[in-house]
Amino acid sequence: MPTSPSDARDLAIVGAGPAGLSAAATAARLGLTVTLLDAAPRPGGQIRRHPAPGLRTGPPDPSLRRAQLHPLVRHLPRHHVWSAARGETGLWTVHAVTGDDGDGERPVRVTARALLLATGAHERHLPFPGWTLPGVVGAGGAQAMLKSDLVLPGRRVVVAGSGPLLLAVASSLAAAGARVPAVVEAAGYLRYARRPAALAADPRKLAEGAAHLAALLRHHVRLLTRSAVTAAHGTDRVEAVTVTRLGPDWRPLPGTARRLPCDALAVGHGLVPQTDLATTLGCATRRTADGTFALLLDDDLETTVRGVWAAGESAGVAGERAALAEGELAARAVARRLGRPAALSPALRRRRARLRAFADAMTAVHAPGPGWTGWLPDATEVCRCEEVTAGRVRAAVRDLGARDARTVKLLTRAGMGWCQGRTCGQAVARLTAPDGRPAAPERRPFAVPVTLGTLAALDDTPHGKEPR
Amino acid sequence: MVLAVSPTRPPDVIVVGAGAVGAACAYHAARAGLSVTVVDRGPVAGGTTGAGEGNLLVSDKEPGPELHLALLSTDLWRELADALPPDIEYEAKGGLVVAPDAGRLDALRALAAAQSAAGAEARPVPAAALRDLEPHLAPGLAGGVHYPQDAQVMPALAAARLLRASGAALRLGEEVTALLTTAAGRVRGVRTTRGDLHAPCVVNAAGAWAGSLGRAAGAGLPVRPRRGFVLVTEPLPRVVRHKVYTADYVADVAADTAALRTSTVVEGTAAGPVLVGASRELTGYDRTLSLPALRRLAAGAVALFPVLAGVRALRTYAGFRPCLPDRLPAIGPDPRLPGLVHACGHEGAGIGLAPATGLLVTRALTGGELPAWARAFRPERFATAPKEPRPETPTPPR
Numbered sequence: 001m002p003t004s005p006s007d008a009r010d011l012a013i014v015g016a017g018p019a020g021l022s023a024a025a026t027a028a029r030l031g032l033t034v035t036l037l038d039a040a041p042r043p044g045g046q047i048r049r050h051p052a053p054g055l056r057t058g059p060p061d062p063s064l065r066r067a068q069l070h071p072l073v074r075h076l077p078r079h080h081v082w083s084a085a086r087g088e089t090g091l092w093t094v095h096a097v098t099g100d101d102g103d104g105e106r107p108v109r110v111t112a113r114a115l116l117l118a119t120g121a122h123e124r125h126l127p128f129p130g131w132t133l134p135g136v137v138g139a140g141g142a143q144a145m146l147k148s149d150l151v152l153p154g155r156r157v158v159v160a161g162s163g164p165l166l167l168a169v170a171s172s173l174a175a176a177g178a179r180v181p182a183v184v185e186a187a188g189y190l191r192y193a194r195r196p197a198a199l200a201a202d203p204r205k206l207a208e209g210a211a212h213l214a215a216l217l218r219h220h221v222r223l224l225t226r227s228a229v230t231a232a233h234g235t236d237r238v239e240a241v242t243v244t245r246l247g248p249d250w251r252p253l254p255g256t257a258r259r260l261p262c263d264a265l266a267v268g269h270g271l272v273p274q275t276d277l278a279t280t281l282g283c284a285t286r287r288t289a290d291g292t293f294a295l296l297l298d299d300d301l302e303t304t305v306r307g308v309w310a311a312g313e314s315a316g317v318a319g320e321r322a323a324l325a326e327g328e329l330a331a332r333a334v335a336r337r338l339g340r341p342a343a344l345s346p347a348l349r350r351r352r353a354r355l356r357a358f359a360d361a362m363t364a365v366h367a368p369g370p371g372w373t374g375w376l377p378d379a380t381e382v383c384r385c386e387e388v389t390a391g392r393v394r395a396a397v398r399d400l401g402a403r404d405a406r407t408v409k410l411l412t413r414a415g416m417g418w419c420q421g422r423t424c425g426q427a428v429a430r431l432t433a434p435d436g437r438p439a440a441p442e443r444r445p446f447a448v449p450v451t452l453g454t455l456a457a458l459d460d461t462p463h464g465k466e467p468r
Numbered sequence: 469m470v471l472a473v474s475p476t477r478p479p480d481v482i483v484v485g486a487g488a489v490g491a492a493c494a495y496h497a498a499r500a501g502l503s504v505t506v507v508d509r510g511p512v513a514g515g516t517t518g519a520g521e522g523n524l525l526v527s528d529k530e531p532g533p534e535l536h537l538a539l540l541s542t543d544l545w546r547e548l549a550d551a552l553p554p555d556i557e558y559e560a561k562g563g564l565v566v567a568p569d570a571g572r573l574d575a576l577r578a579l580a581a582a583q584s585a586a587g588a589e590a591r592p593v594p595a596a597a598l599r600d601l602e603p604h605l606a607p608g609l610a611g612g613v614h615y616p617q618d619a620q621v622m623p624a625l626a627a628a629r630l631l632r633a634s635g636a637a638l639r640l641g642e643e644v645t646a647l648l649t650t651a652a653g654r655v656r657g658v659r660t661t662r663g664d665l666h667a668p669c670v671v672n673a674a675g676a677w678a679g680s681l682g683r684a685a686g687a688g689l690p691v692r693p694r695r696g697f698v699l700v701t702e703p704l705p706r707v708v709r710h711k712v713y714t715a716d717y718v719a720d721v722a723a724d725t726a727a728l729r730t731s732t733v734v735e736g737t738a739a740g741p742v743l744v745g746a747s748r749e750l751t752g753y754d755r756t757l758s759l760p761a762l763r764r765l766a767a768g769a770v771a772l773f774p775v776l777a778g779v780r781a782l783r784t785y786a787g788f789r790p791c792l793p794d795r796l797p798a799i800g801p802d803p804r805l806p807g808l809v810h811a812c813g814h815e816g817a818g819i820g821l822a823p824a825t826g827l828l829v830t831r832a833l834t835g836g837e838l839p840a841w842a843r844a845f846r847p848e849r850f851a852t853a854p855k856e857p858r859p860e861t862p863t864p865p866r
Contacts, residue, residue, distance in 0.1 A: 411628055452766040458763040
């Protein structure tokens with residue numbers, strides 16, 4: 001069924017986090033018609049998940065909350081985008097299914113002259129013995145639980161992994177009444193001192209960090225740097241963790257292990273840009289300082305595929321304020337491309353560059369060291385969906401000729417299950433690559449699963465309308 | 469990376485390509501007493517093998533040399549299934565080809581009769597009995613043919629296990645950039661991104677990229693990549709028991725056209741997911757997702773098995789079938805360049821035809837004559853043909 005131009009919007013935005021909302025608000029202000037698709041029931045993304053009362057997560061920028069109400073913005077919540085493609089007319093078609101987890105499943109499509117991907121990031125997990133025990137949750141997941149319904153993962157929660165998120169999670173947990181015996185950070189915070197220029201670029205971020213640290217002190221939370229949780233213990237759920245000191249390459253130092261009792265562990269090793277939709281469209285990526293891949297953008301935030309822009313974490317994890325700036329910059333560039341007057345805003349560009357420089361320095365400090373595999377014995381499961389152990393992954397490399405995550409997947413089924421490697425992909429890639437760093441971004445042509453019935457009826461899919 | 473201990477002296481043969489065909493060549497050559505080194509620019513099964521469904525088919529082969537090759541391979545795969553670890557998931561599940569209408573059923577039955585006469589097992593199935601074989605098949609089909617010899621393996625593991633069983637030295641992540649030749653015009657090895665490797669014989673098992681290996685030395689082949697997409701569903705209990713496909717498939721494989729063609733191929737796997745194919749188009753080495761191709765694959769699958777409409781596809785991927793102008797493989801020595809033996813151009817049938825190909829290649833490597841029926845696969849058959857395949861023509865009648 002050909003699409004009539006009258007159905008087309010000026011801009012389709014995938015993702016209603018800070019970057020997507022900022023882009024939508026700017027684009028609408030500049031007179032563009034916008035459709036904003038997001039999987040969640042409410043806008044805000046991971047970082048602004050419906051903050052629970054009493055938690056000081058900071059109010060979202062009111063202009064952003066208004067973005068979804070702007071008459072030129074059509075907000076489609078609970079829309080899971082599984083693919084996007086350029087049609088013969090040069091218009092972009094975004095394909096989505098509706099429902100809380102895509103289960104509903106009503107297929108919908110949106111056509112637009114320009115496409116902006118603000119798909120965010122997901123958490124990186126580096127497995128260790130016991131990581132699949134009940135009571136072990138992702139650090140980002142713990143934060144989300146707190147924000148959405150004030151559920152504590154436990155009463156005595158160890159926070160571990162690497163990255164600035166850990167401090168935020170620990171202070172949220174402590175503020176919500178949990179005991180946090182320790183924050184276990186694999187990187188050495190002293191490494192920040194080696195990058196003074198980049199740090200000076202974003203004093204607000206430093207102040208945020210200092211505030212979190214002060215909050216932790218107030219709650220008697222110990223910060224253990226250059227350390228990792230190298231095992232979680234328990235039968236029905238986690239009862240204790242082993243904390244081990246790490247060398248500079250994250251190799252666990254023998255003889256330094258000690259046990260820490262707890263009833264929950266919130267663990268995360270940084271964030272990985274979500275690039276599935278973009279790489280399927282052919283957008284090029286760049287390697288980030290922590291060895292993952294982010295979208296490669298030009299100064300106008302356009303990807304290497306003409307007509308596709310990106311903003312926020314999918315272009316490299318840099319936090320909320322960078323995402324807000326990028327959403328606005330990208331929307332302005334889209335408006336210019338569509339022939340609307342929109343100023344270049346050099347000041348905003350400089351601001352973005354500053355925030356990015358800070359984020360890159362931070363990413364480098366928290367980049368997983370290759371020694372992490374030292375806490376991963378052969379018997380530990382790496383892929384939970386398909387129950388593939390580290391030993392089998394290593395054997396596929398050693399004995400069967402695998403050199404990348406894709407071949408390991410073919411030979412062991414690691415990453416073939418429901419999550420399609422979203423949980424284990426980073427670990428498998430790092431365990432497999434000859435130099436410990438993934439050689440290419442993971443590819444997932446379907447950003448979410450889609451039924452064969454939906455695929456078969458692709459040409460008859462209705463256009464997305466506001467569900468009111 | 470060298471996985472096995474490199475022989476201190478040069479090997480007898482270098483196999484270029486660590487896919488199913490290269491692995492089978494290495495396996496048979498090693499069993500014949502030759503020392504073998506396998507070189508691949510990527511990992512094991514990184515090309516067509518890793519993107520395929522692992523079909524070992526006799527059902528889609530025209531009576532003649534290719535069916536002969538397929539029947540020989542069928543026997544060899546059965547032996548390999550006993551010799552290799554069970555994780556290659558060999559399963560003699562059988563194939564079921566169905567025809568939607570009387571006209572296509574007649575053509576299918578005629579093909580089946582000719583295949584039977586050539587030694588294949590092909591049993592006509594009346595419309596009423598189709599659901600005994602496949603309970604979830606859509607009503608209204610005209611009938612079909614059951615091919616008990618059709619089988620399946622997990623292709624990447626099969627190739628990896630074959631290579632390991634061969635004991636060949638594996639050099640992965642090492643790209644062959646040129647053939648080395650003597651002043652007298654004989655192969656003496658390969659140049660790779662890591663240096664020169666010497667051997668009196670080189671086997672070209674470079675799959676969809678095999679066309680260019682010998683080109684600079686005057687021994688190129690018109691191999692072109694024929695793109696195909698596969699849809700992979702969530703794991704299911706056994707809803708599809710055989711490899712089930714529509715009678716159009718055979719015509720599609722043989723069709724001489726660049727445009728997108730799809731025929732419906734549906735099969736379950738030992739691990740649970742259902743695989744849906746098969747699209748064919750000549751688009752170069754372009755992996756960009758094609759929603760029109762996926763739409764046609766999904767529509768075909770749902771038409772054959774309505775129960776699949778509510779089943780989710782978890783992933784899809786593209787692969788490139790190495791395709792020669794006459795859709796037959798090139799197997800045997802290249803008279804233009806002594807020492808070079810080709811084993812490529814199997815289209816989508818490389819995994820299925822690999823063992824017999826390995827056997828023929830080994831015969832050539834050890835100085836033996838190839839049987840008369842294998843003359844159809846002579847690599848030099850394209851030497852005088854025009855460089856580009858014929859322009860698009862209608863599907864030849866079968």
